[in-house]
Amino acid sequence: MPKDQAEAEQVTRRTGLKPAPGAGSAKLYEQMAADLEDMIRRGLLGPGDRLPSVRFLSRSRGISLSTVFQACYLLEARGLIRSRERSGWFVTGAPLSRPPQPDAISCPPTEARTPDTGEMIFSILQGVRKRDSAGLASPFPSPSLFPLGRLSQAFSRAGRSMHPDQVHDDLTPGNARLVRHIARCYQVQGIAVGEQEIIITNGALEALHLCLGSLTRPGDAVVVESPTFYGSLQALETLGLRAVQVPTHPAEGIDLTALEPALRRHAPRACWLMPNFQNPLGSLMPRERKRELVELLARYDIPLIEDDVYGELFFDQERPPPARFFDTSGRVLHCSSFSKCLAPGFRIGWVAAGRHAHDIAKRKLALSVSTSLPPQLALAEYLDHAGFQRHLHRLRARLASQQADMADAVHRHFPAGTVATRPRGGYFLWVQLPPMFDALRLYQEATAQGICIAPGPLFSVDQEFRNCLRLNYSCEVEGRVQHALVTLGRLLSHQRAPG
Amino acid sequence: MPKDQAEAEQVTRRTGLKPAPGAGSAKLYEQMAADLEDMIRRGLLGPGDRLPSVRFLSRSRGISLSTVFQACYLLEARGLIRSRERSGWFVTGAPLSRPPQPDAISCPPTEARTPDTGEMIFSILQGVRKRDSAGLASPFPSPSLFPLGRLSQAFSRAGRSMHPDQVHDDLTPGNARLVRHIARCYQVQGIAVGEQEIIITNGALEALHLCLGSLTRPGDAVVVESPTFYGSLQALETLGLRAVQVPTHPAEGIDLTALEPALRRHAPRACWLMPNFQNPLGSLMPRERKRELVELLARYDIPLIEDDVYGELFFDQERPPPARFFDTSGRVLHCSSFSKCLAPGFRIGWVAAGRHAHDIAKRKLALSVSTSLPPQLALAEYLDHAGFQRHLHRLRARLASQQADMADAVHRHFPAGTVATRPRGGYFLWVQLPPMFDALRLYQEATAQGICIAPGPLFSVDQEFRNCLRLNYSCEVEGRVQHALVTLGRLLSHQRAPG
Known part of the structure; x- marks a missing residue:
């Protein structure tokens, strides 16, 4: 008896469920996850039990391997199963009623104030840097998660093929091959971003600074979430800007009903927001909410500096669109980087700067001329050859x-x-x-x-x-x-x- | 007859000069250059003639090879001889009376004004980037001058030995091995710079920006040379600072007799100067003048942001000291990079920030977190192994x-x-x-x-x-x-x- 078939019979014996070929719903993986959760709930799969193999589940349901993986990731994110290297998924025995999650929207002061917490932030970050033995406080993903070996091979190849003229040709806005890769990623997501508006920067943070510097003058107000990424507070402090902190929901992001009055009251020159997996909350603005955000800001003619550095690290089936997806007027400056998803330490980020591209390029040239060339070449080389998508999965x-x-x-x-x-x-x-x-x-x-x-x-x-x-x-x-x-x-x- | 001896006799026959073993002056190479120039002047060496070999000149005078090379570089810089790959030096036939050089000190307006030439600078630089076929307008050294092959080998080695933890450990201030190399260079020059005050930056330009941002607030006055590097004008414009342009001599740099009244009148918060091979003049402040500059600024308690990116590209016997050499109070922030002397396109610079190191490190973290790691590792690797000094010669x-x-x-x-x-x-x-x-x-x-x-x-x-x-x-x-x-x-x- 082939392995798959044996497994099928075993599962049917234990669970009473027959593999259902083909389902047809838009959210196949959610259905699959629900079925598996149900088996766990009914005790048909107990703590320590191994799930049927992904290959088996895929064949038996007539769904793709990646849909099965998605279902497993979802159960994993819910704490119900856990993967062991090369052995598959196992039931954890976690309580099925999920522990409560924070649900209250934050309630920050309504005045706009220039942050002065830079020294505290620096001192905590320095302390963390010296003593964070378990990595719990780190702002960075663990470097063990990244394909260092392949990246270093890409470096060698890039080094061998580097031409002296590239030193000039690949100045700001950046290496054309890398820019093309980034533009293609936008295309795949259905986002209209032209190559000519992409500027390669020293990590996303430099991109965010360039945007902020370009859109504001000292004393201006800028909208941020509450709580917000401390980097935005440092940037506002450095540039002498006032922070307007807007109530934010721990799961669904900034509260638009609170944002609009804040726009009217403070007339901010920009919003600096993180609609996908906000730092520190992890909140994800629902798709429709992002559209409303973009429309609201367009009505008030306020540019959005969108920090999307965690966008690739989604656990659902699809990458959540950035707010930029809904932008038709070039008012959303979309900033991201390879630091969280591929190559921490390379400090290669970018901004798709829309109608502000000219000014941002000017600022970038004046601030640091250009982004280091060899890491750009190595990334372009890696993206040409190696399995970026496999790594991301x-x-x-x-x-x-x-x-x-x-x-x-x-x-x-x-x-x-x-x-x-x-x-x-x-x-x-x-x-x-x-x-x-x-x-x-x-x-x-x-x-x-x-x-x-x-x-x-x-x-x-x-x-x-x-x-x-x-x-x-x-x-x-x-x-x-x-x-x-x-x-x-x-x-x-x-x-x-x-x- | 050995080759050297034959050559000696030939030279003596043609020139009437006897090789003089050992001289003992502090400036042996200048004496040697003067002797050779004299031979050319008297027609003993005519246009197209080959100079005696460096080895011969060294043996016959009992001076080191490098002293002879220095003498030849000096004559080359004066246009009297020219080297041909692998064939030695040849007399050019250039007129012996050197063409006149500009000698007048500049005479800028005495008011302090915020520059607004950023758009013109950007448009000219963009034009240059697209059309500069002969490289005459380029701000960069020709990339053909650099050891790309060896650097790319260093990259491969660095890639192979890269450890995941370095992503955290080598955050700002930077990779410890590279910092140690830089600190050693200061030691060799007799300059007291501690490792703890060195911060690795995205090229010298980011270092200069960080210094300026740290020392000033919008509206402050800052001293620059006249003419000055356009990058300083862009930086002042971006930060809303006023430029105090001080008369500068085309050969000897900023005029201290004009600087002091400017300090009194404008109470600037910083000076941004280039004492070694100023851009665009190429002026070199005499050693004593640098000491006076540092003393003057100390009396007025004004920090000096020293841009020393061309310091390694000297044609005389020794590296001219930076102003920082004379600083005992930590008031000189010395900025430099590898972009002009070793690795353009890597964008690896630094600042030795003296008493301002804490604040600069804080700003660097807030602005761009850290400088790209792989180029730092490759440079540290190159400096460990390959012939940096040979390349510089x-x-x-x-x-x-x-x-x-x-x-x-x-x-x-x-x-x-x-x-x-x-x-x-x-x-x-x-x-x-x-x-x-x-x-x-x-x-x-x-x-x-x-x-x-x-x-x-x-x-x-x-x-x-x-x-x-x-x-x-x-x-x-x-x-x-x-x-x-x-x-x-x-x-x-x-x-x-x-x-």
Whole structure:
């Protein structure tokens, strides 16, 4: 009997479910995930059990391998199954009723104020850099997730084929081959971005700075989310701009009903937002909400600086579109990079700058002439030859799986009443402790033990979110990481004690 | 008879000079150059004659090979001899009385004004980028001068040995091995720079921007030379700063007697100067003058942002010290890079930021997180293994030789009354036409023919220096370059004609 058939019979025997060939719904993978979840719920697959192989599930349902993978990633992100290297997926035994997630929209002060938290941010980041043994506080994905070997081969090839004239020809806006690759990615997503509006930058952060510098003058107001990426606060502080912090939902992103009055009141010169897998919340704006955002900003003629560096790290079937997808007027400056999805340390980012491309290119030339050429060539070379899509699939699967593990561990070790977001992409959990806990105190006590966290107050002008922290789950949740989470739980239990 | 001895006798026969073993002066190479120049002057060596070999001259005088090379470079820079690949040095037949050089100190307006020439600079640079077939207008050294092969080998080695953790460990301030190399270079020059104050940047230009941003607030005044590097004007415009342009001598740099009143009148927050081989003049501040500059600025407690990107491209015996050499108080922020002397296109620069290192590192993290890692590793690898010093020797010799050729060609083809600087390093000639000529008109007419120049008005707030231009002599002066110079001469001769 062939292996597939044997497996089919075994599954049917254990579960009573017959493989259903062909379903036809738009969300096949969700249906498949629901079926598997149901089997787990009914005890037909118990903790430690191995799921039928992906190949079997694909053949037996007449659906593609990638749809099955998607279903598994979804269950993994829900914490119900977990993959083991080369052995397939196993049922975790996690509680089927998912732990509660934070649901309240933030409520920041309504005034616009120039941030002055730069020194605190720098000192925490420096502390993290020196002592973050478990990587929980790191803003970066774990470098072990990336194809360093292939990238280094691409480097060698690029080095051998480098021509002296490229030093001039590949000046800002950047290497034409790499620009073409990036433009093609937009095309695949159905986004109208021309090659001539793409400018290669020293990581997305430089792109974001160039946009901000180009659109504002000191004293202007700029809209950010609440909580927001601390990098935007640093940028606003450096340029002497005022931050308008707008209420943001932990799962669905910025609240448009709060945004509109803020636009009227503060007349901001730009919005700096992260509609996909926002840092630190992990929130993902629903597709329609993004369209409304773009339309709203067009009505007020306000440009959107869109930070989409986590967009490729989605766990669902498809890449969520950026807000730029809905832009027809060149008002959305879309910034992204290869730092989170392929090559951290290369510092290769870009902006598709729409109608602002001329000014941004001018600023880039004046600020740093050009982006380093060899990493651009190596990336172009890698994208020509190697399996970028295969790498992304693996990366997303691992992140989904590790998110589930980390959420489990937080649920197990942190105080009762703790809730954590379960983003559908990226590599951050936003953890909300009951109100009496103090994340800055936790940061200090944990740092003394060689464990770091990113405390909530990093992410706002007024150091709100005292009872929140951001955890990076891109390192595997075992050994050092597991130990660190246990230690954090213990430190928190002491905070509850009197004194 | 051994070859050396035969050569000695031949020289003695032709010149009447006996090789003098050992001299003992501090400037042996100048003495040697003077002797050779004397032989040419007296007709003992005529146009087209080959000089005795370097080995012979070294043995016969009992001086080192490098001293002889220095003497030859000096004569080359004076246009009296020229090297031919593998064949030695030959007498050029250039006139012995050197063509006059510009000698007048510039006389800029004394008010401080925010530059608004960014758009003109950008448009000229874009034109240059598209059409500069002979490289005369390029701000970059010709890439053919650099050891691309060895650098690409270094890349391969660096790629193979790259460790995932380096992505975190080598964040700003930068890769420790590269920082150590840079610190060692300072030590060799007797300059007290600690590793902890070095920050690796995206080229020197980012370093200069970070310094300027850290030291100033919008509206502040900043001292620059006159003429000045257009990059400083772009930076001042971007940051809303006012430029105080101080008179500068074409050979000896900024005029300290004019600087002091400017300090008193404008209370600038910083000076941005280029004491070594200033761009565009090529001026070199005498050693003592640099000391006085540093002392003067210390008295007024004004920091100096020192742009020293051309410092390694000297033609004399020794690297001229930067102003930082004389700084004992951490007030000089020394910026440099590998872009002009080793690896253009890598965009790896640095700042030794003295007492400002903390703030600069903070700004660098906020602006672009970190400098691309692979090029840093490749440079560290190259500096560990390959012959950097050998490369620099060859590079300097070629530049000296090409300067002589270009000065010859300018003298031959440009209108009577034209004078050009003869810098003792770098790769720019500053050409001053008689007052009735218009370099902007020349720029336009020449661009239409695919030949570009950098017109004088690029280099000042008020578009002065209408009759001046900057020429890049890092491409060999033959073929395209020779043809371009002839064309420029022809276009200028038409300018003289009525109408």
